[in-house]
Amino acid sequence: MGPRLYRRVLLTTLTLLAIAAVIYTISRIIAFAQLFGLTKPHSGIRITQAEIAAAHKTNPDPREPLVPKIIHQIFHNWHDANDDTLRPDWAAARKTCVNLHPDWEHMLWTTKSSRKFIEEKFPWFLPVYDRYPYPVQKVDVIKYFVLRYYGGIYIDLDNGCAANLEPLLYYPAFTTDGGHGALSNNIVGGQRGHPLFSLLTDNLLRWQVNYILPYATIMYASGQWYFTAMWERYHSLLSREEEWLQGSDEPGLAPLYHILMDGRPGADPWVFFTQVDGNSWANWDNRMFSVIGDNIAYITLLFSSIFLLVLWACMRYSTRGSPETTEKQSAA
Template sequence: MRTSIRISVVFWTIALLTALGWWISRILVFKQIFFEHAGIAVTQRQVADLYNSTADPRPQLIPKIIHQVFHNWKEPGNDALPEDWARNRDTCTKPNPDFKYILWTEKSSRDFIEREYPWFLKTYDGYRHKVQRVDAVRYFILLFHGGIYLDLDNGCKGDLTPLLYYPLWITDGGRGALSNNILAAQPNHPYWARLTMSLIPYDYNWFFPYATISYASGQWFETAIWEEYHSLLPKPEENPNIEHRLYRLMMDDRPEADEWVFFTQERGGTWVNWDNRMFLWIGDHLFLFFLMIVGAVSGTAWLSLKAMRRYRQGGYTRLSNRSSSI
C-alpha cells in the first residue's frame, strides 16, 4: 500500500513539474507575443513626412488595391454592407479613386481558397469559429494579390499612397500582441508565405474560444510568426547595407500616443465569446496573470513534494494479532 502511494505521489509530482516547465515555455513565448516585437516601428506621421519630403520617388512596392472581407453570419447570402461599414468603406475609396476595391464575401473567399490554395480548404472549412476563416483568408489574399487589407470597422482619413513604398507592414497597437486589422504587402512576400504555411500546424483547440481564435489564426498567431520570421533573418551587422526587417505601423489609441494620419477606428466587437472579458482582463494584467500561473503550479508541486517526504518519513504500525476464544 505504501509503495503504491509513493509511486502515485512521484507520478503526480513529475506530471506537475512537467506542467510547470510547459507553462514557463509558454510564458517565454507569450513574452515575445505581448512585450517584445521585432521589426521597425514607424508612426503614421513619419510615413507621411517621408513621402512628402522625398525628392526622388522611391519604387512603389505595394499595389493599389484595398481589400475588405465581409462574411454575413446573420444573413448568409446578403452581401450588402451595413450602413456604418459602408460609410467606413467610402472614407477609403473616395479619397483613393485610383485604387481597386475588392469586397470578399463568404462565397468569393471560399472560392478563392478552393481555386488557388486547395491544400488549405479542409482546414478552412473545419475551423471551429467562423471568424477564423475571416482571419485566414486575409493572409492568403495578401500573399496572392498584395495590397492593403482593412477590417470593416476601420476607415481612412485620406490618401493611402504614402503607405505603398514598403515591402510589407502590419499594425501595432503599442501594447500586447500585434494587430491584424490593417495589413499591407507586395504580392508573394515570404512572410505571408511562412504565415499561411503555419496555419495548419497552429490549428489547435485551446478550449477557450478567445485563445483558440487568437493563437490558431488571429493576432497571437500572427505575432508568433512575425517573431519567428525575424529570428531567421540575417543579423544587421552581417550586411548593414541591406534592411531585411519588416515594418510595424503604429496605431496606439491612447491619448498620449502619436496621431493617426491614415486610419480611423469605428465600432468593433464583430466576434464576441463568453471568455472575451476574462482575456481582456488578462491582457490588462499580464504580469500579474503570469505570476499567478507560476505561483499556482509551483505551489501545487511543492505540496506534492511535501506529501512525498511525509510518506517517506512516516510509516504505519502493525497491529498485533489477537486471538479470541469462544
C-alpha cells in the first residue's frame, strides 16, 4: 500500500469513527435530555390530583381497586441503626397519613428491617445492597422492592397526607411528576408484582456505575433519573412483543399515570399530599446539579454545540493534509 493510499484509508477510517462518535454522542444527549422531558413529554398519562379526586366521586366507585391498602415509608438512621425515632416534622407528617387511613396497613421500613427484607425475599440482591456507597441508595431501592413484593403506596417521610388516598387505588402503577425535570420517586404506588417494579429491581445491577460525582451516581444508579429511565423503558416495551408483557393476564399492562405535584405558583392544586422539609441526603455537588437541572435545556444545547464545533475543527484539520488538498496547494 502506497503512502497516498494509506493516508486516504486512514483519513476515511478516522472520518467514519468521527461520524460514529457523533451519532453515539447525540443519541446519549437525547436519552439524557429525555429524562427531563426535553425531547418529548414523559411517557404515560399526565393527570392532576383534582382529576383523580373527580373520577372517584361516584359512590360507590364502579371500578375495581387494584392497589392494596398499604402505605410504605422508610426511615434509615444513618448515625445509629438502633434508633428509629423520627424527626418531629416527619413524625407529624406521617401521623396525617395514619390518621386518614385507620383501616390501612402502615409499614415503616427501618435500617434493620429493610436489610432483613432483602436478605429473606431477594437474597440475590443483598451483596449489591450492602455495597452501595451512599446510604440514600438503599432507601431508593427498598421502595422498588417492597412495592414489587407487597404493592401499595410508598410515601417519603417529608410528604404527608391531606386527604384519603383511596382514589389512587384504581391505578395499576403510578408516580408523581413535579411538572418539570425528571419524574419523582418520592411517592410511588401500584399493584403487587407490576412489571414496572420488576423493571426497577431487575435492572439495578446493570446501572451500578460510579460517576465520581455523588449526586450523579445516586440519581443515575437508583434515584429519580434511574426511575425515569425505567418508566420510559416500560412504555417503550408496551409496543413490542416482549414475553413479560405479551400474553399476560395480569391487569395494568397499559400506559401508566404520572400525577402532577408541581409546587410552583399557579400550578394545579395538591389534593392528596403535603410537603415538609426533606434534604436529608445533600452532598457537596447537590447545589451544582440543582442549577444544571434548572437550566438543563440551555446546558444540553451548549455542550452539543461545543462538541459539534470541536468535531468540525478536528475534521477540517485532518483534511488539510490530505493528498487532494496537498495537490491543490501545490498547483496553486
